[in-house]
Every structure is written in structure tokens, then in C-alpha cells.
Amino acid sequence: MHLAFRPALTAVLACAALTTQACAQSEPASGPDLKAFDQARFIPFTPWPAGQAPFTTAPTLALRLDGPLGAFRPPPVVMDTGSTGLVISAADLPGYSAAKTAGYKPGWEFLSSSKRLWIGHWVPTSVAFLDGASVEVARSQVPVLIVETELNCPGYDVKAAPGTCAAPKARIDLPKGIAYMGVGFGREGNGQSQGTPDKNPLLNIVAIDGRPIAPATFRRGYVVTRDGVHAGLTPALAAGFRFAKLGPPGAGGPLDWPQAPMRV
Secondary structure, three states, X not given: OEEEEOOOOOOEEEEOOOOOOOOOOOOOEOOOOOOOXXXXXXXXXXXXXXXXXXXXXXXXXXXXEEEOOEEEOOOXXXXXXXXXXXXXXXXXXXXXXXXXXOOOEEEEEEEOOOOEEEEEEEEEEEEEEEOOOOOEEEEEEEEEEEEEEEEEOOOOOOOOOOOOOOOOOEEEEOOOOOEEEEEOOOOHHHOOOOOOHHHOHHHOEEEEOOEEOOOOOOEEEEEEOOOEEEEEEOHHHHOOOEXXXXXXXXXXXXXXXXXXXXXX
């Protein structure tokens, strides 16, 4: 696997390569051959609606969720590269009930920066990326963490009992206002043992502009820019990048890249 980067660090590109060799931390590696891949779609970041005060200055995306709990369009969803998985408040879903989620896989996500532990269930969902209005530009299929409990857990132990908090400072049942999409990789060792690639919406694109992707011409990966995200990798999108070889993938499959090496 490889991570690609531009010298000015204005964008980040992640892609699966055809090798699982050990990590090389010195000279940049050659990148994958992308000549056969010509499918990609730009997904723009979305400003907050006029008249509404944003709660964050982080980049946000417009999404629509279609799943067993019904259709739902959350407020602009924060995109984060330090976590993995789409996380939505159960209390904000019109079709939510504890009985409806009880049959799905229990789940959690821990944010080490804020010491938040979100607990709920992973519900399989079709996620539509919108152009800021209502036009669907891409669609992904991933489990979404429906959050039913939020804990403030400064003493979280990533090894002892994942998904539990021995001494929470605060607890909120059915918290509101959580709309968060993590697209990072190599995060399982940072309290996100369930943050595997199958949870990353940008790696599980199934359609672009209403048409199913063609595996022979769509390379899974993404490029993050100041204005939005390119889903899919092409020779043009990879131009100007230098590549660093990553280590062997983890237990989450061939897209389960470890973190990028670096020297200071």
C-alpha cells in the first residue's frame, strides 16, 4: 500500500497498491499504475445553511442516509481524517427506536482528542453524497454507528475492555446533534478497534452520478483538498504526488492500511 503526498502538503491521497512489502521510511516509492482507471467524482464541502450559525469550522459534507431506520438528511456532517466511520445521533433519526437497533451489531467509537466514547449499533446504510443542494453525486454502502449513549471517558483503556468506560465523568443517553464522518486509516490502535475500512464511506463507493461503478476502471481511494474530496483515483488526480510505501495491511482486509511513516 502507498500514501501519496504533495510537497506543500495541500492534499492527501490514499490508495491501495499491489504490494504488501514492509514499510520503507527513506526515499519516496513509485506509485501504483493507474492507467486503467478513469472513474472519479469530486464531492464538494458544504457551507452551513444561510442564517444558521455553524458549530464548527471543520470541513463538512452534505449527506442523505437511506436505511432500515428510514431516510434522513442530517445537518452538514463534519469530515475527520483522525477517525474512521460515519456516526449519527439515534435521537435525531425519525425512525429510531431501541427495538429497531437491538438486532444490529453493537458498536462504539472513541475520540482520543475529546475523550468522547460513543456507544450504539452499526446499522447498514446507503449513504448519498450531495452537491450541497439535493443532487446526488456519489453513493456509498457502509454500516453507520447509531449513537445511543455518549460518555466522557478520560481514563479510557484501549486494551482492557474496548467499548466500555470504568469511570465516566459524564453520561448522556440519546444525545443529539452528532453528525460525524471519519475517513482516516490506521486508527484501530487509537481506541477505535472497530474503525476498519468497511466503515469508511469514501472507500465503499458503489455508484457515481447514479450509475454503478465499474471495478475494472474505478480505483478505490480518495484525495482530500481545500474545497472537497475526490472519490476514486485516476492518473490526473495522482499527478504531482510523491509516494511513501506503507506496511502490510491489518486484520481489516487489503485496504486496512497502517499509518504513514515519517522522519522529523
